[in-house]
Amino acid sequence: MNLWIRGGRLIDPANNTDTITDLHIHDGKVVAIGPYDGTSATVIDAKGLIVCPGFVDLSVSLRKQQKASVSAESRAAAAGGITSMCCLPDTSPVIDSSSAATLVQDLAHQAGFCNVWPIGALTQGLAGSQLSEMGTLKEAGCIGMSNLRQPFENTRVLLRCLEYAASYNVMVFFNPVEHSLADDGCVHEGPFATRLGLKGVPETAETVALTRDLLLVEQTGVRAHFGQLTCARSVDLIANAQKRGLPVTADVCIHHLLGTEADIQNFNSLNHIQPPLRTQRDREALQRGVQDGIISAICSHHHPHPMSAKMAPFAATEPGISTLDTLLPQSLKLVENNVLTLTQMIERLTCGPAQAANLKSGSLAVGDIADICIFDADEDWLVSAETLNSSGHNTPLMGTELRGRVKHTLLAGRQVYPLRS
Amino acid sequence: MKQLAESPQLQLTEQGQLRHFLTIEGLSKTLLTEILDTADSFISMEQQSVKKVPLLRGKTVVNLFFEASTRTRTTFELAAKRLSADVINLDISTSATSKGETLLDMLKNLEAMASDMFVVRHANSGAAHFIAEQVTPNIAIINAGDGRHAHPTQAMLDMLTIRRHKGDFENLSVAIVGDVLHSRVARSQIHALKILGVPDIRIITPNTLRPFDIESMGVTVYNRMIEGLAGADVVITLRLQNERMESALLPSQHEFYRLYGLSADKLKYAKPDAIVMHPGPINRGVEIDSEIADGSQSVILNQVSYGIAVRMAVMSMAMSGQTTQAQENHGAEVSP
Numbered sequence: 001m002n003l004w005i006r007g008g009r010l011i012d013p014a015n016n017t018d019t020i021t022d023l024h025i026h027d028g029k030v031v032a033i034g035p036y037d038g039t040s041a042t043v044i045d046a047k048g049l050i051v052c053p054g055f056v057d058l059s060v061s062l063r064k065q066q067k068a069s070v071s072a073e074s075r076a077a078a079a080g081g082i083t084s085m086c087c088l089p090d091t092s093p094v095i096d097s098s099s100a101a102t103l104v105q106d107l108a109h110q111a112g113f114c115n116v117w118p119i120g121a122l123t124q125g126l127a128g129s130q131l132s133e134m135g136t137l138k139e140a141g142c143i144g145m146s147n148l149r150q151p152f153e154n155t156r157v158l159l160r161c162l163e164y165a166a167s168y169n170v171m172v173f174f175n176p177v178e179h180s181l182a183d184d185g186c187v188h189e190g191p192f193a194t195r196l197g198l199k200g201v202p203e204t205a206e207t208v209a210l211t212r213d214l215l216l217v218e219q220t221g222v223r224a225h226f227g228q229l230t231c232a233r234s235v236d237l238i239a240n241a242q243k244r245g246l247p248v249t250a251d252v253c254i255h256h257l258l259g260t261e262a263d264i265q266n267f268n269s270l271n272h273i274q275p276p277l278r279t280q281r282d283r284e285a286l287q288r289g290v291q292d293g294i295i296s297a298i299c300s301h302h303h304p305h306p307m308s309a310k311m312a313p314f315a316a317t318e319p320g321i322s323t324l325d326t327l328l329p330q331s332l333k334l335v336e337n338n339v340l341t342l343t344q345m346i347e348r349l350t351c352g353p354a355q356a357a358n359l360k361s362g363s364l365a366v367g368d369i370a371d372i373c374i375f376d377a378d379e380d381w382l383v384s385a386e387t388l389n390s391s392g393h394n395t396p397l398m399g400t401e402l403r404g405r406v407k408h409t410l411l412a413g414r415q416v417y418p419l420r421s
Numbered sequence: 422m423k424q425l426a427e428s429p430q431l432q433l434t435e436q437g438q439l440r441h442f443l444t445i446e447g448l449s450k451t452l453l454t455e456i457l458d459t460a461d462s463f464i465s466m467e468q469q470s471v472k473k474v475p476l477l478r479g480k481t482v483v484n485l486f487f488e489a490s491t492r493t494r495t496t497f498e499l500a501a502k503r504l505s506a507d508v509i510n511l512d513i514s515t516s517a518t519s520k521g522e523t524l525l526d527m528l529k530n531l532e533a534m535a536s537d538m539f540v541v542r543h544a545n546s547g548a549a550h551f552i553a554e555q556v557t558p559n560i561a562i563i564n565a566g567d568g569r570h571a572h573p574t575q576a577m578l579d580m581l582t583i584r585r586h587k588g589d590f591e592n593l594s595v596a597i598v599g600d601v602l603h604s605r606v607a608r609s610q611i612h613a614l615k616i617l618g619v620p621d622i623r624i625i626t627p628n629t630l631r632p633f634d635i636e637s638m639g640v641t642v643y644n645r646m647i648e649g650l651a652g653a654d655v656v657i658t659l660r661l662q663n664e665r666m667e668s669a670l671l672p673s674q675h676e677f678y679r680l681y682g683l684s685a686d687k688l689k690y691a692k693p694d695a696i697v698m699h700p701g702p703i704n705r706g707v708e709i710d711s712e713i714a715d716g717s718q719s720v721i722l723n724q725v726s727y728g729i730a731v732r733m734a735v736m737s738m739a740m741s742g743q744t745t746q747a748q749e750n751h752g753a754e755v756s757p
Contacts, residue, residue: 190633191634191637191638194608194632194634194635194638195446195608195637195638196546196570197567197568197570197571197608198546198547198568198569198570199569200633202633266431266550266554267546267550267551311525311551312524312545313546313547313550313551313567313568314551315545315546315547
């Protein structure tokens with residue numbers, strides 16, 4: 001199939017491109033960049049729109065490995081301009097076997113909206129005591145392993161996991177948390193937690209674990225990625241590790257770049273997330289980290305829930321925000337607030353995460369697979385039950401107007417959003 | 422689900438009357454004074470032995486206690502009965518309703534039974550807010566204690582005790598001693614003292630029982646009794662739960678009593694006419710010495726009797742606000 005994307009502003013940070021041009025797609029790949037040659041082809045008119053690589057999301061919770069939920073969430077990803085997402089291992093069933101890893105990829109493939117890359121469990125059942133079959137999981141398509149925010153039985157188990165992973169060049173995704181310090185807290189330990197009488201998670205719950213993890217990464221030489229960091233000090237720790245030459249990358253989720261602990265006022269359970277929203281100072285440090293490239297990726301940290309999961313007193317509600325549909329307009333707020341340039345924003349959503357997770361995407365050079373997002377940076381839209389594609393309507397943005405909307409998403413040259421009827 | 426963030430004045434009507442009583446935070450000095458004045462009027466009524474007033478006649482008050490409490494529930498029940506309401510007591514074990522949906526179903530059922538007011542105690546901070554905002558907004562919700570967050574009627578009866586013994590709030594030094602970290606009472610007291618104009622609010626506690634950045638609520642923190650009690654007009658001791666000894670927060674009851682227990686040798690640093698308060702129930706010999714609890718400076722039993730009047734005041738005011746709001750809403754529907 002022959003396709004031309006005409007007249008759009010192509011921003012492709014992986015190839016230092018920012019120019020108004022046409023793109024020729026054939027057989028799922030970019031075959032030419034330059035003026036339309038007049039051959040007969042399907043044409044997408046992208047005048048006034050931005051054309052960039054499809055977004056790569058390093059942290060998506062799919063909850064259930066069922067046809068309906070994988071299909072719904074990957075469709076929401078496509079509507080959000082995301083063409084590759086990393087699926088966390090805490091699905092039901094847990095991704096700690098090759099069959100579970102294969103199942104989620106099969107379901108995603110059948111749905112056909114978005115590439116889904118499973119992250120395997122670092123320990124069996126995420127229970128923190130026994131190594132998972134990392135070699136087998138890697139062969140079954142897992143791009144790395146993670147124990148998420150689940151505790152390890154002891155630090156020795158963690159060390160063994162890292163040693164074993166390093167033997168097979170398996171990447172480890174960390175979500176640093178020292179459980180004895182987090183102590184079932186549900187919000188940032190700060191003045192808002194104190195006023196509301198909610199149990200806080202101190203900053204040190206993250207930084208103590210991160211410090212330990214970095215020392216173990218140094219000892220074992222494992223390739224490490226730190227996900228959804230929340231604290232100013234964590235950015236310093238990562239910067240320091242990178243300066244010392246450790247093989248370490250990091251991401252932050254969009255909520256922590258925009259929100260603070262103040263968002264939990266009035267017990268707003270829609271802003272109940274883990275790790276929790278922290279202080280303004282932390283938010284500014286994370287923004288600077290993303291600016292400087294110490295943090296090379298922005299992720300959605302998407303957690304879809306039925307509304308009943310949010311209908312309880314704050315601490316009893318499930319943490320998490322449904323985010324796939326709103327990742328682009330929320331990220332554009334960083335551009336509007338002069339935190340990032342448009343090119344930087346796209347970089348942190350495309351080649352930044354792709355390189356961190358060692359994925360062959362996030363680039364639109366000639367010969368690359370045509371995973372493409374075409375968006376209008378100025379179109380306003382209302383977040384409502386009708387406009388959301390995710391099965392989870394648990395977003396504090398419900399009823400608000402956002403700026404920036406995906407117009408077309410192409411997966412290997414095939415339009416997956418909007419669907420042509 | 423409505424946007425929680427859009428309702429900072431959840432507990433007030435459009436005219437600023439009370440319609441729920443969830444927290445002291447955000448209420449005006451005028452409103453708190455109105456509660457105290459109304460409670461005062463019920464107390465003089467008690468002295469004339471007018472036991473009952475018809476303010477809540479024909480109304481049904483449901484005491485919803487998800488956390489065990491005999492004392493608080495009893496005073497709410499007495500208050501409701503003296504207002505001529507019908508009272509239903511429901512003690513619900515938290516385990517049976519720990520999941521949100523079960524709680525929702527039960528509340529909806531009670532609402533359908535034409536209840537007018539829920540008095541709610543729950544182990545989770547924000548439980549009363551949640552019910553008022555998301556579940557049954559047309560029923561007046563009185564918070565009888567939610568997690569570590571708030572216990573506003575207790576704080577108001579403490580304010581009434583202080584006003585009746587000290588006259589006003591303008592020049593007072595008030596010291597709150599003990600386990601502030603786990604205390605909803607202390608949080609509500611701090612808000613109330615602040616709003617009513619107390620210039621010097623002190624917390625005396627070891628750092629393990631001190632909430633993070635409690636100074637942001639406008640208090641000064643002391644680790645030592647001698648410094649914290651110096652020149653205080655009011656000393657409030659908080660109940661120390663035995664569990665605190667088990668989670669590496671305190672070494673022992675013995676040491677806590679030595680360092681923070683209110684005894685004659687420590688109380689002498691406060692003003693000679695300082696009053697001693699305690700929200701009850703008292704652990705004698707742990708946070709307070711028997712001699713002090715039963716001594717001439719103690720107003721602990723007065724607190725208990727004022728508790729009924731304050732709850733009568735809050736219940737009648739909230740019911741009146743809720744009724745006004747309902748009439749206005751109804752009016753708005755009739756004439757669009």
